[in-house]
Amino acid sequence: MRTNRIAAATALVAALTLTATACGGGSSSSGSGDNSSPRTLTYWASNQGTSLDNDKQVLEPELRKFEQQTGIKVRLEVVPWSDLLNRILAATASGQGPDVLNIGNTWSASLQATGALLPFDEATFAKIGGKDRFLPSTIASAGAAGKDPAAVPLYSLAYGLYYNKKLFQQPGIATPPATWDELVADGKKLTKDGKYGLAVEGGNVSENVHHAFVLGKQHGADFFDAAGKPRFDSPEAVAAVKQYVDLIAKDRIAAPGNAEYSANQSVTDFAGGKAAMLMWQAAGTSLKAHGMNPEDYGVAPVPLPAGATGGKAVTSMVAGINLSVFRNTKNLDGSLQFVKFMTSTEEQKILNGTYGSLPPVKDAQSDAAFSTPELKVLSNVLGSSAAALPQVANESQFETLVGTAVKSLLAAAAAGKAVTDDTVKAELTKAQQQMPAS
Amino acid sequence: MGKRLARIGLPYLLLLPALALELLIHLVPMVVGIVMSFKQLTQFFIRDWSAAPWTGLGNYRMSVDINAPVGRSLLNSFWVTCAFTLLAVGLSCLLGTTAAILMQDTFRGRGLLRAAFLLPYALPVYAAVITWSFMFQRDTGLVNHVLHDQLHLTSDRPFWLLGDNSFTALVTVSVWRSWPFAFLTLTAGLQNIPRELYEAAAMDGAGIWQQIRRITLPALRPVNQVLVLVLFLWTFNDFNTPYVLFGKSAPEAADLISIHIYQSSFVTWNFGAGSAMSVLLLLFLLLVTAVYLFLTSRRRDADA
Numbered sequence: 001m002r003t004n005r006i007a008a009a010t011a012l013v014a015a016l017t018l019t020a021t022a023c024g025g026g027s028s029s030s031g032s033g034d035n036s037s038p039r040t041l042t043y044w045a046s047n048q049g050t051s052l053d054n055d056k057q058v059l060e061p062e063l064r065k066f067e068q069q070t071g072i073k074v075r076l077e078v079v080p081w082s083d084l085l086n087r088i089l090a091a092t093a094s095g096q097g098p099d100v101l102n103i104g105n106t107w108s109a110s111l112q113a114t115g116a117l118l119p120f121d122e123a124t125f126a127k128i129g130g131k132d133r134f135l136p137s138t139i140a141s142a143g144a145a146g147k148d149p150a151a152v153p154l155y156s157l158a159y160g161l162y163y164n165k166k167l168f169q170q171p172g173i174a175t176p177p178a179t180w181d182e183l184v185a186d187g188k189k190l191t192k193d194g195k196y197g198l199a200v201e202g203g204n205v206s207e208n209v210h211h212a213f214v215l216g217k218q219h220g221a222d223f224f225d226a227a228g229k230p231r232f233d234s235p236e237a238v239a240a241v242k243q244y245v246d247l248i249a250k251d252r253i254a255a256p257g258n259a260e261y262s263a264n265q266s267v268t269d270f271a272g273g274k275a276a277m278l279m280w281q282a283a284g285t286s287l288k289a290h291g292m293n294p295e296d297y298g299v300a301p302v303p304l305p306a307g308a309t310g311g312k313a314v315t316s317m318v319a320g321i322n323l324s325v326f327r328n329t330k331n332l333d334g335s336l337q338f339v340k341f342m343t344s345t346e347e348q349k350i351l352n353g354t355y356g357s358l359p360p361v362k363d364a365q366s367d368a369a370f371s372t373p374e375l376k377v378l379s380n381v382l383g384s385s386a387a388a389l390p391q392v393a394n395e396s397q398f399e400t401l402v403g404t405a406v407k408s409l410l411a412a413a414a415a416g417k418a419v420t421d422d423t424v425k426a427e428l429t430k431a432q433q434q435m436p437a438s
Numbered sequence: 439m440g441k442r443l444a445r446i447g448l449p450y451l452l453l454l455p456a457l458a459l460e461l462l463i464h465l466v467p468m469v470v471g472i473v474m475s476f477k478q479l480t481q482f483f484i485r486d487w488s489a490a491p492w493t494g495l496g497n498y499r500m501s502v503d504i505n506a507p508v509g510r511s512l513l514n515s516f517w518v519t520c521a522f523t524l525l526a527v528g529l530s531c532l533l534g535t536t537a538a539i540l541m542q543d544t545f546r547g548r549g550l551l552r553a554a555f556l557l558p559y560a561l562p563v564y565a566a567v568i569t570w571s572f573m574f575q576r577d578t579g580l581v582n583h584v585l586h587d588q589l590h591l592t593s594d595r596p597f598w599l600l601g602d603n604s605f606t607a608l609v610t611v612s613v614w615r616s617w618p619f620a621f622l623t624l625t626a627g628l629q630n631i632p633r634e635l636y637e638a639a640a641m642d643g644a645g646i647w648q649q650i651r652r653i654t655l656p657a658l659r660p661v662n663q664v665l666v667l668v669l670f671l672w673t674f675n676d677f678n679t680p681y682v683l684f685g686k687s688a689p690e691a692a693d694l695i696s697i698h699i700y701q702s703s704f705v706t707w708n709f710g711a712g713s714a715m716s717v718l719l720l721l722f723l724l725l726v727t728a729v730y731l732f733l734t735s736r737r738r739d740a741d742a
Contacts (some may be wrong), residue, residue: 082685086704093484110707114481257577259600262685316594393481400705404687411600411689433507436480436708 033329187253203262203405452590534620
């Protein structure tokens with residue numbers, strides 16, 4: 001009995017020591033994936049549809065199609081937006097990640113800097129059908145300039161101004177606003193009887209930073225200088241952020257409660273007629289899900305300052321989702337086959353058609369499904385007046401820090417506190433000082 | 439001789455698995471964390487953190503430099519956390535003690551009420567806290583509906599999850615979550631007090647307040663000592679409640695230190711700084727715990 005116990009204890013210790021060595025010795029930092037597990041793949045999809053389950057319903061038939069073609073089984077996990085970046089970071093730190101994953105295209109350069117994603121050089125691109133199949137602007141948002149992209153574009157999106165045609169008719173507004181002055185004037189006419197001119201998603205850090213970026217471009221602000229150093233609190237950036245916060249603070253055309261919104265309540269408000277305008281990326285599918293008829297709303301580009309031209313005539317960021325291969329994959333060939341499948345013209349039509357986004361693959365975009373009035377406007381925006389967020393390694397920190405600064409400014413405005421140039425500047429300076437040195 | 443060696447050696451051998459596990463689960467990550475706190479660990483190095491450059495005390499200097507925003511906001515969240523912990527633990531103990539004493543008497547429906555009291559403790563944290571966050575919504579939440587629409591206690595609908603009120607919201611949810619634990623522990627403690635003590639006291643003419651003050655509270659002291667320490671550590675380090683309530687960036691008034699460290703590590707991707715702040719927090723908690731244990735044990739010795 002005693003010897004048994006001793007033997008068991010010794011075995012346990014031995015096992016633990018082995019595990020410890022296995023954990024500690026696993027830091028293989030070099031090289032890319034192998035093909036030791038060619039029959040399965042794990043895919044982390046970002047939440048694109050109306051819910052995680054909706055995404056599963058959309059994607060699983062396509063994954064079965066892929067399995068029939070190649071014999072490779074794909075295990076799908078849909079990750080909510082709020083978790084995605086952390087999950088990717090954790091996977092990067094541990095080396096235990098999925099084989100193929102979705103990333104937000106604005107994070108491309110940040111994630112590229114970790115070295116966890118497979119670079120798409122010429123040879124890799126050749127395996128998935130070539131670089132020229134994609135729109136150049138979407139490739140430009142797949143990694144820092146001068147480096148091999150860390151991803152390929154999968155879904156493309158752009159911001160548009162959605163407006164409720166019926167609500168616009170009542171005060172006799174004939175056309176959607178083209179300048180900010182017009183938007184504020186229209187908004188004031190529409191703000192009455194508990195309804196508001198505009199809905200904003202003030203608690204959502206990403207939404208905030210996207211609007212800050214576009215308005216920043218319109219004011220001539222760059223959040224990073226040519227050397228890649230942050231410049232969050234330039235007078236132009238202060239003016240841009242203040243203009244956005246003023247929608248609640250001074251113009252009062254957005255409801256104070258919007259400062260709390262972070263679960264797409266602004267889309268619900270717009271669909272329900274509680275707000276007459278909404279700046280959103282490809283809202284069509286969500287609006288339909290909320291029971292809003294496509295005839296009842298129109299889409300126009302986001303307003304510009306009067307007379308804006310050239311580099312200041314930006315109405316959207318280049319939004320979209322990219323597809324990346326995790327460098328540690330145990331099925332490199334299969335992963336690239338999967339990327340090829342997902343970016344094939346046919347799959348691009350199916351997936352983008354379902355999600356209401358635009359295909360970054362040229363051949364797919366000519367399909368009739370993408371020539372609805374909404375998507376035509378967004379496609380034009382993407383082609384002519386959209387700018388990519390800074391493709392620098394610290395982009396994701398910029399997104400969260402500036403987005404958070406705007407969030408607290410909106411909260412202050414909603415609570416009735418005065419928002420001045422100085423308070424805006426102070427918040428932006430604080431955000432900049434929190435940037436880690438790089 | 440061999441037999442003696444076996445007698446001395448066996449206990450140690452049997453302790454070995456536990457020791458190995460302790461090493462693996464607690465010590466190794468702790469040492470790794472401490473090493474990380476001396477490194478400039480950003481996204482460029484997280485794949486192979488051992489290659490990150492050393493910065494010496496740089497991360498610590500940044501964390502405690504109250505003239506710069508990082509140190510200043512860390513200090514702010516430290517004070518917020520202290521105030522939050524004192525309030526939440528105090529209120530939880532008060533509620534738990536009151537309920538435990540009241541529930542000592544048998545009455546109809548006691549079992550049902552007791553089960554209802556334990557509900558917050560049994561619910562999954564996420565589900566419970568997300569429900570609270572719905573209730574605290576300014577325009578659609580139940581809290582404002584009751585306070586403003588029905589009782590007309592506020593002139594306007596206040597925000598509960600933004601601005602200064604967020605502290606109140608945080609304390610409310612935290613007390614709601616932790617008082618059942620105090621209740622449960624104290625109920626168990628009360629059952630160990632012999633009924634004869636109360637009978638004797640009643641015979642001597644002691645009223646209910648005197649009984650509570652002279653019998654119940656002193657008898658509960660050992661239980662309370664553990665309870666306060668455990669609640670203090672849990673509440674001070676609580677991450678789930680603020681994270682579900684406010685997300686990645688809490689309002690300044692409710693910026694608990696756990697969220698703050700999380701933000702430094704995972705939102706700004708400055709893992710070295712996050713580790714340094716964690717080490718500072720660990721040192722503080724060790725200090726408080728040591729002082730607390732020292733004081734309570736001295737009191738016990740004095741009592742004995």
